[in-house]
Amino acid sequence: VAGRLGGMGERLSFAEVDFTRKQELCGVLNGADLVVHTAGPFQQLEVPEVLDAAIEMGVPYVDVCDEKLLCKAAMTRQAAAKEAGIAAVVSAGIWPGSSAVMAAACVDELNA
Numbered sequence: 001v002a003g004r005l006g007g008m009g010e011r012l013s014f015a016e017v018d019f020t021r022k023q024e025l026c027g028v029l030n031g032a033d034l035v036v037h038t039a040g041p042f043q044q045l046e047v048p049e050v051l052d053a054a055i056e057m058g059v060p061y062v063d064v065c066d067e068k069l070l071c072k073a074a075m076t077r078q079a080a081a082k083e084a085g086i087a088a089v090v091s092a093g094i095w096p097g098s099s100a101v102m103a104a105a106c107v108d109e110l111n112a
Contacts, residue, residue: 025053037063048074051081051088060086064093068104 015028019039029035037050042065051074054061061081065071074090081088091101 019050022049022053022056025050026057029053029057029059032057032059034060034062037061037065040064042067042070045070046073048077048090051077051090054088055080055084055086058084058086060088062087062089062092065091066093066101068101071101071104 017024017028035054045067046069048070051061055077071091
């Protein structure tokens with residue numbers, strides 16, 4: 001991938017990390033410009049470990065999460081992300097991704 005991006009490829013790196021270990025994540029994110037979290041599956045996860053590490057390290061964040069519970073938990077980090085001065089985009093994927101989260105939000109509203 002990096003080879004196809006011209007000059008930007010020189011600054012692009014990938015890391016294999018256990019995303020349930022926050023300190024390991026923080027080490028990998030140290031000095032990063034952006035984290036794009038695409039490592040799934042997101043199902044049955046409830047703690048946004050990668051987002052939490054990104055907030056702690058002050059690194060902008062985007063994911064493609066499609067798990068309702070995890071998305072809801074990530075959305076509770078909005079104030080922390082803002083305080084850290086970073087953008088945090090959750091569920092950036094369309095299918096499945098934001099479409100599933102939007103449908104879940106509609107169901108929640110209908111059931112309220």
